[in-house]
Amino acid sequence: MTTVWVLGDQLTRRGPVSRALDGDADRVLMVESRAFAARHPYHGQKLALVFSAMRHFRDRLREDGVTVRYERADTFREGLDAFFDDHPEESLVAMRPAGGGADALRDLVQDAGGRVEFVANESFLCSPAAFREWDDGGQSHEDFYRWMRRRTGYLMDDGDPLGGEWNYDEQNRETPPDDYEFPDPARFPPDDTTERVLDEVRAEYDAWGAVEVFGWPVTRDDALDALDDFCEHRLADFGTYQDAVVAGEWALNHSLLSPALNLGLLHPAEVIERAIDEYDARADVPLHSLEGFVRQILGWREFMRQVYLREDGLADANQLDHSRDLPDFYWTGDTDMACLRESIAHVREHGYAHHIERLMLQSNFALTFGVDPAELTSWFHAAYVDAYHWVTTPNVVGMGVYGTDAFTTKPYAASANYINRMSDHCAGCPYDPDATTGEDACPFNALYWDFLAEHEDRLRHNYRMAGLYHHVDTKRGDELDAIRERADDVRALADAGDL
Template sequence: MCSHASGRLNRPSGPAPVTTLIPVLGDQLSRSLASLRGVDPADAVVLMMEVWDEATYVRHHKKKIALIFSAMRHFAEELRSAGWSVDYIPLDARGNTQSFTGEVVRAAKRHKAQAIRVVEGAEYRVRQMQDEWADRTGIDVEILIDDRFVCPLSDFYTWAQGRREHRMEYFYRDMRRRTGLLMREDGKPEGGQWNFDHDNRGTPPRGLNYPAPERFKPDAITQDVLALVEKRFAGHFGDLEPFGLPVTRKQALKSLKHFIATALPDFGQYQDAMVAGHDYLYHSSLSLCLNIGLLEPLEVCKAAEDAYKRGDAPINSVEGFIRQIIGWREYIRGMYWWDMPKFAERNALKATRPLPEFYWTGDTDLRCLSESVGQTKREAYAHHIQRLMVLGNFALVAGVDPQAVSDWFLVVYFDAYEWVELPNVVGMSQFADGGMIASKPYASSGAYIDRMSDYCGKCRYSVKQKTGPDACPFNALYWHFLARHEKRFAGNPRMGTMYATWRRMSEDKRAEYLASADAFLETLEPAKAGWAREGKTG
């Protein structure tokens, strides 16, 4: 009873119209959605659902819940204005079953639907639910490919099949050829090379005037949502207000235009930098718009490419930005589906330490961590180097359970959905996939953080000091990590220099590093149960 083709529904003969139920999920807020194409609005009902299960399967940041609910309500109004009949189920609606499946079953009965047409869920657990809908409703369910992504999963599987290594760089080059973005007529990459990452590691000088992202005053719809979230999700992590995130396509397009004009020119050079008190620097934060469907990847990339062609942004900025979207974003999605459901349980390094409490409170003397957690609490956002080389790096070298780390990342960021968050954290950040995504673990001492940020200057710990109670804990934890995983990584060609340095140290020096790390680890307070999932620590 369940079809996965993308053709039109078969309709019975006779004059009576078929009521097609079209569930639209909270990350499918696109007028170009496959389920809305080729359907007469007069013969269909769009179902949109605010359900407790989705808001609390992990206890999402309050700002993230407000973003999704507000964007959903605005999208429903947009569809109504375009002539669609929309059955919108608010969170507190009478009879709300608080689950996708429950609401689809109720709506199918309510509208006497004879067919259901839906775009596949982006997350594994949602896709599993959709496979049950035909049996639960007793009617045909057509599950359509989500063609808002640039690379169909079938094409990714073809690319991945039989490869010994699935490195993003090679996939990215194929995506450049597929899309033609930043490609010359002779088939060579614009600028003579594929990747300008070596030009994207600058430390910003003091006094730069960083452009603030576009922000929007909450309208009546958003204000109603803010009141709902404050009432129903008061115990969730994060600050709800001030709230100024884009919740409509019009606002998303304005955010894109603002980024291209004000931040893209310097995005490349300073994309890895971290500056206290400046949450966004030159980053776009457009991932929230992409991941709920208010923007589509190719239109965002084309806008950046057009800026390069006009001479308004340099190649290193534009290439680095485009690589994040058609390279990394598409690759991570492919790797997620390539390995699910095993991906969610991977723990190649056998890390078991509970997530420290300061990931939720920010209460730590490590300034890089307190700044990153504090920003995350305020904004539901931190940029990729804060996520990878501060928050992820600490969890990695401290040996924190990768599932607890993954749950935390899924909770706290407004752009976090399992398909993009889990492989980034379990694979890239924690190396728990054993190297399917990253060729080496992203572990570092305090020196990297000092080089790429201004956090260390006012930290209670000294980044220059290697061991002891006043030394930056990252320094000893880094060597502790290498020592406990020497058997696994000693033969890694990208880590040979570090292990050679470790072996040249005296026994006393190595023991001093290990003792210093152990002493610090003893001070870590485990997170209390229920922050991420009810009854689960971390």
């Protein structure tokens, strides 16, 4: 007798669930753990998204004639105990967790008196075994992306990259004109199941952020509609403005598909192929938009998972020895810095902000401020609806705050000059992006130069950073002393809640 165990981020009909649908397994087991959901002050929309998607998946399987045992328990262990009390001879089969951890789950099952077999996770395009065979430890994301392009055939033309180039990122950094109107993304109003979940989240959890504007897809049908909506209305301009930061816009032309992908409601292959079909069918979808979108899914998403599985101790990595607390305004949004105030408002309101807001605003500030990487990682994990350890940890620790150089070659630190170029926030901010010292100077400027000075021994001889230290050299003496004093003042203001 076999039961398929479906974890909360494995809501796919591929893999072991197909056995239940074909009648080759007796039932499906799902466990909704209250203790797991209470580990962090999760965004209310993240909890609602996971629980509602799990319950909709359960209901759809039941409609298809599958017996589903759905346990709402205080802990995974209690849920497993209840199941094995009723089915002591059952064996479980499950897909391997996306971020590892199969041994811990096996121990839980064994402690409950059961057995479990883990099989390949079919929600990704690259298996850990294939990655290990390819990886020599020194290859980059770009190397991986090109390997995956060749391996899958996506955007290839007789062995060469479509259009003659592997990467069109240089065309994906434009600023939209003032009269450009971003299309509203698809929104999926809560049905009765989701409304019940939202009520439970409000009543049972110390959740963070807004829940009343919930509109994420929680079923496969809704996720497919969201994919269609992106391809039809936002893919064409996605690439051109993908790095822009625009006041009053939280979604721009981004796909907003990562929550559905990371839950298993969509498979990366069908997402990529749907975008390619749109490109093939329309003359107004430029290759740089399609390639930029494919690179995010085929390249970066898959690479982050493999790096997470490969690198031991990534969650605790802290090569710069940063130890400062995360400022409270990451939770409250209470800061006069326009760019951070709005990007954090996006997270509070939607559980989401796009990749440049994550990397060059939220992470950049934490990096130059000196925040402990683990603190920032915990915030991202709790705050974002698409956050899971396998994707959040490498992105934050490696890319965001340079806690490891296992796969990144430089810290992504930037001053207000970058932010002013890529966003329109500076025009409406009380801080001056052109000033480095003084009470009205943008905090990013002093923090940036202070960061370079503080870590000169490590970074000066980095081939990607060496040129910056010519500018540090020109500031030595009274100017650099004043800059570093301003950086100390910025940290004190942030700690006091007055920045």
